[in-house]
Amino acid sequence: MNLTEAVRTGLAELADPAKAPAMRAYMKSELPFRGVAKPARQRLARRVFAEHPLPDLRSWRATVLELWHGARYREERYLALDLTGHRAYSSWQGPELLPLYEELIVTGAWWDFVDELAARRVGPILRAAPETTDPLLRRWARDADRWKRRTAVICQLGSKQDTRVGLLEYCVEANIDDPDFFLRKGIGWALRQHARVDPEWVRRFVRAHPGLSPLSRREALKHLEGNHGVHR
Structure with missing residues (x-):
């Protein structure tokens, strides 16, 4: 499982369909939500980023864009943004x-x-x-x-x-x-x-x-x- 797959699997496991419609309505989002609140997303990001380190700038950028453009839920894009700011890649x-x-x-x-x-x-x-x-x-x-x-x-x-x-x-x-x-x-x-x-x-x-x-x-x-x- 690569980082993109780990993000999507993790979000699916944390999904709360009861919260998702209100989150989507508040954000006026075309993309649906999984219903995963920010604290849970942050914990997921810390875990999957640590478990799936990216070796170079090229693979990091490709993963960001894969998460972003392939997103089926808005939270996937939030994780893409988290990846752009992750401390492990700050030197880039x-x-x-x-x-x-x-x-x-x-x-x-x-x-x-x-x-x-x-x-x-x-x-x-x-x-x-x-x-x-x-x-x-x-x-x-x-x-x-x-x-x-x-x-x-x-x-x-x-x-x-x-x-x-x-x-x-x-x-x-x-x-x-x-x-x-x-x-x-x-x-x-x-x-x-x-x-x-x-x-x-x-x-x-x-x-x-x-x-x-x-x-x-x-x-x-x-x-x-x-x-x-x-x-x-």
């Missing part, structure tokens, strides 16, 4: 993986997949290799695909003091007029997160951009209102 994380993550972002096309990839895969690669990744994300910020644009906006959620402010500003401004809910929410989220590091910068940015949607503005200033808030 670099700009050469961005085409893989782009493929998962575009074909996943929903917030549960995209947000994990943006913040926990693309973001760390940006911090490690900004010279290569920054220009790519600037192109993504203006791409026709809204999920690549959302990725560009929110990929620095974990950057803290290492946030590339010029990139954040560029990606937000590129999408400031877009009516899409996920982009507006993402803009607010990205600004709110940066406000933990530099609240004055976020206040100035909001003041300077009256075209921000009410949703983006509200999210950006969520923890900054009061005597020092931004006034229109």
